[in-house]
Amino acid sequence: MSVWFCIPSARPAAEAEPVFEQWQRMGYRVAVLRQGEAVKHTDIQISTPTYKGWARSINKLVKTILKHDEDVDWAVSGGDDTLPDPDHTAEEIAAECSNYFSTRALLRGLSSDAEFAKGCPGPKAATMGVMQPTGDLRAWPNSRIDTFAGSPWLGREWCRRAYGGNGPLFAGYHHCWADEELQAVAIKLGVFWQREDLTHAHLHYLRDNRHPPAYAAIIACDYSDSRALFEQRKAAGWPGSEPIL
Numbered sequence: 001m002s003v004w005f006c007i008p009s010a011r012p013a014a015e016a017e018p019v020f021e022q023w024q025r026m027g028y029r030v031a032v033l034r035q036g037e038a039v040k041h042t043d044i045q046i047s048t049p050t051y052k053g054w055a056r057s058i059n060k061l062v063k064t065i066l067k068h069d070e071d072v073d074w075a076v077s078g079g080d081d082t083l084p085d086p087d088h089t090a091e092e093i094a095a096e097c098s099n100y101f102s103t104r105a106l107l108r109g110l111s112s113d114a115e116f117a118k119g120c121p122g123p124k125a126a127t128m129g130v131m132q133p134t135g136d137l138r139a140w141p142n143s144r145i146d147t148f149a150g151s152p153w154l155g156r157e158w159c160r161r162a163y164g165g166n167g168p169l170f171a172g173y174h175h176c177w178a179d180e181e182l183q184a185v186a187i188k189l190g191v192f193w194q195r196e197d198l199t200h201a202h203l204h205y206l207r208d209n210r211h212p213p214a215y216a217a218i219i220a221c222d223y224s225d226s227r228a229l230f231e232q233r234k235a236a237g238w239p240g241s242e243p244i245l
Contacts, residue, residue, distance in 0.1 A: 002071045003028050003090035004043075008057035009080040010035040016080045017041055019203075023083075027090035028076065031065055033057045044068065055178035059167030062159045073098060073127050075159060075168070078151030081203040085133060088198065097153055100193055101129035108190075127155030130186040135199030149183040149192075151200040158191065161243035170233070170241065176223040177230040184234065185241045
């Protein structure tokens, strides 16, 4: 079993590297789609001249690690300002997630190989799920992490099967709203878990009145511009989110 932290990264190396080091220290492997100078404390680093968007970046990294590491069971995402839970290792949380989703599938009577053809797999159900830590409830002012999956644990089967096999996230958004849709779709499919006993601290610049980064205005504009797409997809029942077998 292995667990990967997969994110796009553009922060200065001096700010990003301590974050990546903490993830590695807690037992995670780190994969980044990186803008700017190379950084330390990563296991896979892919250079990109431009930001591909949050969902697209994660989908690309997840596809890479699934090919690179046959033992990966869970991928975790967020941002290069997100910290791992300080009290539980990657292996401990992964085992708990696999046990939870496997048990949920058993309770629904989906334990046999025959049932796999109908939706959720039997043994593979252990990683057909999305888990969001909510211990850091107010990710930044006027925001609640229990309303979106902003730093989710994404199971291998979710990554393989979600959105028609195209990746764990809907790539039609640029930066915002993919995490809201992720939570909604996972809830719809009965494979979402929130854990208030786990914390992914988000070092958002608004929390301590730091000067906003250069991309803050772009993100704010994207949040407004992409909301209509989110509402349209919500009203239509999240088209294209259906998992493959």
